[in-house]
Amino acid sequence: MTQTTDVLIIGAGPAGLMAAEIIAEAGRSVLVVDAMPSAGRKFLLAGRGGLNLTHSEGVDDFLARYRGAQPHITPLIEAFSPLDLIDWCEGLGQPTFTGTSGRVFPKSFKTSPLLRAWLQRLTGLGVRFAFRHRWTGWNSQGQAMFSTPVGEQVIESRASLLALGGASWPRMGSDGGWVGIFEREGVTVTPLKPSNMGxxxxxxxxxxxxxxxxxxxxxxxxxxxxxxxxxxxxxxxxxxxxxxxxxxxxxxxxxxxxxxxxxxxxxxxxxxxxxxxxxxxxxxxxxxxxxxxxxxxxxxxxxxxxxxxxxxxxxxxxxxxxxxxxxxxxxxxxxxEGIERAISTAGGVAFEGLTPHLMIRAKPGVFVAGEMLDWEAPTGGYLLQAGFASAVAAAHGIIGFLGHDDGSSPDQ
Ligand SMILES: Cc1cc2nc3c(=O)[nH]c(=O)nc-3n(C[C@H](O)[C@H](O)[C@H](O)COP(=O)(O)OP(=O)(O)OC[C@H]3O[C@@H](n4cnc5c(N)ncnc54)[C@H](O)[C@@H]3O)c2cc1C
Known part of the structure; x- marks a missing residue:
C-alpha cells in the first residue's frame, strides 16, 4: 500500500520534529516516521543528566565551537539563534535558566515535559506519526521505502526531510545505517567518527x-x-x-x-x-x-x-x-572509545552537495538536517542548537520548494 503526504519526515528526533512543526504551521500535510516505537529516544536520553539546550556565550565564541564546519553552521544559527531556541522552549511552557557555566537548561532539567508538550502541539497541528518504520532507501520512482512490522511499505511525498541522526548510542535509534544508502545514491558522506567520547x-x-x-x-x-x-x-x-x-x-x-x-x-x-x-x-x-x-x-x-x-x-x-x-x-x-559509546558523531552528509537550505543538489525535494550533517561540536548545548537550527533552515527550504512547485516563487 502506498501512503501519500505533502512532506515526509524520516526521523522523529529533535531535528525532524522541529521541521515538522514549522512545515505543519505553514499548512502542509506532514507525516513523521521513525524506526523506533516512539519519538525522541535520544532526546530523552540527553535529558537524563540535565538537558543542556544551548549556551549563553557571545555569538563569536559560540560559532567558533563548530570546528571546520563553522562557515556552514553560521548562517543556520544566525537564522535560528540560542535566544530563538530559548523562546521556543518557553513557548512550550518550559521556562529555562542559565547555569554558572553559561549553559542553558529547561528549569525541569529534563526532556520529558518538553517532549510531551511538543508532541501535543504537533498533533494539534495535524502532524501524523508512523513508528516502527525503518527507511531502507528509494525505489526507482524515487518513493521512500520502509520495512515495517506488516511488511514493506512505500510512502509518496512531494518533498522529504531525512533527519536520521548520527551513529552514537544506536540503541536509541540512530545507527548510521543510512550511510550506505546515501553512498549508493552518489551523495558524499564524510566517514562517521565518534565525537565527545572517552x-x-x-x-x-x-x-x-x-x-x-x-x-x-x-x-x-x-x-x-x-x-x-x-x-x-x-x-x-x-x-x-x-x-x-x-x-x-x-x-x-x-x-x-x-x-x-x-x-x-x-x-x-x-x-x-x-x-x-x-x-x-x-x-x-x-x-x-x-x-x-x-x-x-x-x-x-x-x-x-x-x-x-x-x-x-x-x-x-x-x-x-x-x-x-x-x-x-x-x-x-x-x-x-567507539562511536556506540560516544555522546555524538562527527562526519556525515557533506555540505558541498547541499543547497543553503540543505536540499541534496542531486536529489531535488530531498532535504537533510540534524546530526547526520558533517559538523561536530563539544557538549555545552552546541549539539542541539545546531540540530534545531539546521531543521529550521531545511523546513523553510521545503516550504519554499513546495511553493515553487505550486507556481509561486522558489526559496532555494
Ligand atoms: C548521553 C547523551 C547526552 C546528550 N546530552 C546532550 C545535551 O545535554 N545537549 C545537547 O545539545 N546535546 C546532547 N546530546 C546530543 C543530542 O541528543 C543529539 O545531538 C540530538 O539528539 C540529535 O538530534 P537529531 O534529530 O539530529 O538525531 P536523533 O535524535 O538521533 O534522531 C534521529 C532519529 O532518526 C531515527 N532513524 C535513524 N535511522 C532511521 C531509519 N533508517 N529509518 C527510520 N528512522 C530512523 C532514529 O530512530 C531517531 O529517532 C546528548 C547525546 C547523548 C547520547
Whole structure:
C-alpha cells in the first residue's frame, strides 16, 4: 500500500520534529516516521543528566565551537539563534535558566515535559506519526521505502526531510545505517567518527580497581597547547567527562594519525607553579608522601594516584620536580572509545552537495538536517542548537520548494 503526504519526515528526533512543526504551521500535510516505537529516544536520553539546550556565550565564541564546519553552521544559527531556541522552549511552557557555566537548561532539567508538550502541539497541528518504520532507501520512482512490522511499505511525498541522526548510542535509534544508502545514491558522506567520547589510557590495576568512577575535580586538561578547565572522571578504560569531551576531537585526530598522544592534567590550576613549589618545600617530618601532598598542596587521593601512575614508580622528592608534576601530570592516550559509546558523531552528509537550505543538489525535494550533517561540536548545548537550527533552515527550504512547485516563487 502506498501512503501519500505533502512532506515526509524520516526521523522523529529533535531535528525532524522541529521541521515538522514549522512545515505543519505553514499548512502542509506532514507525516513523521521513525524506526523506533516512539519519538525522541535520544532526546530523552540527553535529558537524563540535565538537558543542556544551548549556551549563553557571545555569538563569536559560540560559532567558533563548530570546528571546520563553522562557515556552514553560521548562517543556520544566525537564522535560528540560542535566544530563538530559548523562546521556543518557553513557548512550550518550559521556562529555562542559565547555569554558572553559561549553559542553558529547561528549569525541569529534563526532556520529558518538553517532549510531551511538543508532541501535543504537533498533533494539534495535524502532524501524523508512523513508528516502527525503518527507511531502507528509494525505489526507482524515487518513493521512500520502509520495512515495517506488516511488511514493506512505500510512502509518496512531494518533498522529504531525512533527519536520521548520527551513529552514537544506536540503541536509541540512530545507527548510521543510512550511510550506505546515501553512498549508493552518489551523495558524499564524510566517514562517521565518534565525537565527545572517552579516552583510553592503560591504567595500572591499582588505579583502575581503586579509582574507576572517581571524579578529578577542578582540574585543567591540556592537549597540544589547548587547556580546558573542568571535571574528568576516571573510567575502567581511561577518562571521560566534560573537560575530556571538550578536547576529544583534536585528541581523536591525533590518536588516529599517530597511534597515541599525550595529555597533561593540572591538578591545582588555581595555584601558580612557584607557590606550589614553595608549599612543597615545607619539612615533611615523618609524613608519608600522600599525607604530605594532601596537607601541603591540597591534593585528593585520585590526584596523587595519577601522579604515581605517570611516574610509574616513586614520586620525585625534589620540590621543584614534584610541583611541576602537580601542574602537569602526563598521561598517554592510546585509543578512543567507539562511536556506540560516544555522546555524538562527527562526519556525515557533506555540505558541498547541499543547497543553503540543505536540499541534496542531486536529489531535488530531498532535504537533510540534524546530526547526520558533517559538523561536530563539544557538549555545552552546541549539539542541539545546531540540530534545531539546521531543521529550521531545511523546513523553510521545503516550504519554499513546495511553493515553487505550486507556481509561486522558489526559496532555494
Ligand atoms: C548521553 C547523551 C547526552 C546528550 N546530552 C546532550 C545535551 O545535554 N545537549 C545537547 O545539545 N546535546 C546532547 N546530546 C546530543 C543530542 O541528543 C543529539 O545531538 C540530538 O539528539 C540529535 O538530534 P537529531 O534529530 O539530529 O538525531 P536523533 O535524535 O538521533 O534522531 C534521529 C532519529 O532518526 C531515527 N532513524 C535513524 N535511522 C532511521 C531509519 N533508517 N529509518 C527510520 N528512522 C530512523 C532514529 O530512530 C531517531 O529517532 C546528548 C547525546 C547523548 C547520547
Amino acid at each position: 579516552l583510553n589510557i592503560a591504567w595500572s590495576d591499582i588505579l583502575r580497581n581503586r579509582f574507576a568512577g572517581e571524579p578529578i575535580k577542578r582540574a585543567a586538561l591540556t592537549h597540544d597547547g589547548v587547556t580546558i578547565r573542568g571535571e574528568a572522571i576516571v573510567s575502567e578504560r581511561g577518562l571521560e567527562g566534560g573537560a575530556v569531551y571538550a578536547l576529544s576531537a583534536p585528541i581523536r585526530d591525533a590518536v588516529m594519525a599517530h597511534g597515541s598522544t599525550t595529555i597533561t592534567i593540572d591538578l591545582r590550576p588555581d595555584l601558580p607553579l612557584a607557590l606550589i613549589e614553595e608549599k612543597l618545600r615545607q619539612p615533611r617530618a615523618k609524613a608519608s608522601a600522600s599525607t604530605f601532598l594532601h596537607r601541603a598542596a591540597g591534593l585528593a587521593p585520585i590526584g596523587i594516584a595519577l601522579m604515581r601512575e605517570a611516574c610509574g614508580g616513586p614520586l620525585p622528592v625534589d620540590a621543584k620536580a614534584l610541583a611541576a608534576l602537580v601542574k602537569a601530570v602526563p598521561l598517554t592516550v592510546r585509543g578512543i
